[in-house]
Amino acid sequence: MHSVEDPAPVAEGLGDFSEADEAGGGWETPLTRNQILKRAGQTSFGLLLAASVPSAAGAATQRLSKTGAKRFGPTGFKGAANYQFEENSAPGRALLRAKQLKSQGKAPDTLVVGLYSGAVGQYETPFPKGNSESINEMFTKYTGIRVKFDPVDPALVYQKALKIGATKDGRLNTIVFGLADMGDLAEAGIIADLSQYVQRLGPDWAHPKLGYTGGARTARLLNYYNGKPYGACGDGDWQIFRIRKDLIESPKEGKAFRARYGYELDYPRTWDDYRDIAEFFTRPDKRLLGATDLRSPGWGTDAFPLRFASLANPVKYYFDDDMNPQINGPAGLKVMKHLLETQAFNSPDALSWIWLQQFTNWGAGGSAMTWAFPNLLKVTSKTALDKVNIADKDTAILMPGWKVGGQLVAHDFLYFMAIQGVNRYSPSKYHEAAYCYLQYATASQVYNLITANPSGYNDPNKVTSFDDPYVRSTYGAQTMDVQKIQTRGSVPQISGLPGANEYIQAMDINQQKMLSKQITPEQALDAIESAWNKTTKRIGREKVAKAWRAQKKLAWPTKPNHAAYATKAELKKLGYGAP
Template identity: 40%
Template sequence: MPNGQEFTKTMQDISTKGGAYDIYSTEWNRLGDLAETGGIAKLDDFVAQYKPEWDDPKTGYVDGAKGVSLLNKYRGSNYGVSLDGDFQTWVYRTDLFGDAAEQKAFKDKFGYDLAPPKTWKQHSDIAGFFQRPDKGLFGSTDLRNQGWGYTNWYQRYVSMASPNQFLFGDDGKPLINSEHGIAATNEYVGSLVHHSPDAISWGWPEQYGNFAKGGAAMTCAFSNLPKFLDNAGNKDSAVTGKIGSMLPPGREVDGKLISRSVLWFSLTGMVSSQSKNQEVAYLLLQWLGSARIYAWMSANPGGYLDPFRLSDFSDPLVRQTYHAYHIDVVRETVARTVPTINYPGATAFHNALDENLMASLTKAKTAEQAMADTEAEWKKIARRIGEDKLLEAIRTNKEAWPTVLDPIS
């Protein structure tokens, strides 16, 4: 079916008790909403019986049990089997960054060497330096459109405290209407100056198309961008052999660098509670998500199921299609990734944040008003869902947040 209709079709099957499917495959952060409907089966008994190697130290998920909690669990129980690795990963143009004239001009202007940015301040300097729309070049094209852009707001916000700036406190209180939330929103809006004039309408197709034409110095995208665009078989790509990858920009907090990315979309397999074949359905998902089979699917040059297991990052075919320079950075990005909201009301929470960020981007609201209005909406959603239920989900969700702190170089 057309991309984006998976959740709608799943909810239709659940609400009408249609029972048309044994397995649903939707975005990862729908897990909480679907579990609360009772429409997907709890998989704990099958996991205990068949012992998937998800936390195997050599082939399993990055961060072992923490990775399993991030990708497959809701409120401490297994409800999904990850079949994707949509960890947002930063890439840049090596031909621009390696050009001697560009290096000299940058150092003359900013007083330090041109290199992939370690901090958001460096990212802003570099993006502004390469912003040359009259020459068809934008400084950075990490997305700003509705439904996708707020993942890039996340990266700025969550890196403001050590080890993370959380979205909610342990008491369930939203934390975004704060100095950090307002600062992240102001940065997010201010960064439009080094984007396309049409940035708020660009989705990933426009982003990938622009980067393929050499139209951006940096961007943050799905980890498959080099797979498709740094590819001699792609005759429409002008950046083959000219892409490098880097860890997300971060911030210095308490003498360490807090560098964070985010997980967004990422298809997950779930077993329908209406299925008469739940055991077989689960076993199919366990097989599809196993080390050997998933690496084979991920390595498919035309496929879009991105790597996330340790075995993927060492598999020679995956390393070939995703490129050795990139795949190790992807692995380290995974270790620094925070989850987007994946507990009950995820869709409503994200819609409220998204709409208010869009209002800021279009100057309809100040950053202060956008965060205040988001907080008010989040409180309403929490009351509607049930605050006790939400508290448990928030606390168990925190088990999956990263704790990696990088040295200040």
């Protein structure tokens, strides 16, 4: 079940990952019990396995594998064995260490964990049918530590984290934050450096078969700042382009489109195609919008950079190596004008829509196209939002791009995300136990059950996720096939920098002013450039430039489009060829 087509190689030099882990071995290589004990002692893991074998309470799910090692995990449903794991796995080590810490008085009776409010059900509701335990109940059974969530609105996580820092509030053991937040929270000392725990316990983040899609590149992007791990990501907010196949494949619509635009109606490969299709299907009298990508404050911060990044081959950067903004020129102006023109094909209330309005509209069949978080179909299909049996009309396609010198350049985009870090103001003796929960919950065998669970919205991010039958059933097979390819060459929002949110906010504010026609596209770009330069000067140009150069090198794509990252078989599977 965890077979992977052409797994991405794991790059060298990933912070605190060992050489063995970077080569795809390390902790995930089967070891004998004596080898594990020896290795544990070498890493200050002590006699963990000898002292901390889970109690008989979990005996039903502790079967012996062929190697003689105990297997932990769920039972009672089809395929349960695929989500079980041995003691020398990433989740196994985390559970055993947490149990040992509890016995030593170095873990609380209850961990208080920050989490996005809409994701709580994925951790507290057993899934799938037949599984009697939730992810949290399984953690408690093996460790003796309960888990209590502190839910927070995703739009408020950064402010809440800053408040924790200002008041030195140690009540939460872990803090949830977004991709752009890590640099500032690490610089402010609000989240703890996890290096010693990562080195000791060995998460699967960069493992070629079990880790994040994209391997070490993605692990660096999501969990590291300035070369050190500060978080554990449990989300996958890559954007998925969705389109009404019943409209695109209609002979009647095709004939009318050809007569109007002079070429065949087909799935859009470029943003110019998108513009024409959006205009063609904008029919207010039929309650049909052309396209509903988000444009509102915060939620619409993908609108500009997603388009902008595909205006150079292989990729267009936001800054040069010295942090001089690159957006105020022909490429940036092209994007701003495209946004302004296509605003006419979106909802009249687009500047106030968040994902809920977007999803509601899609479930009602109210738009021809959109792009959204991967869970759009998960949230709409066969739910109260589904008014038209949307799964029969919808399909996912590769994100469009631009023709640059005759070649298609197209990249997906990653923003928001749900990342958890250890609260530095919580009791320090509990820090490692808090990290153990994060390693457990983000491990492949555990996380696939979390993300497949329809009780919440945290999305797939593991190599194994895209071929997992429960994940594919929940999200849709086509969605997973598209995301599997797109993640490899995606570009991130401004992140990994001190002041990242300032840069994003400046872009967001002036994009809003431009879309509401308070200022022109040219004025918007001038204002963004000015604000970015002020932020860079305030923080220190060389400090920010150093972080930016590191992120470009480690986390940005080096190939021009999705096809360059896909096998022929993967492209053929999508059903419409290479972009």
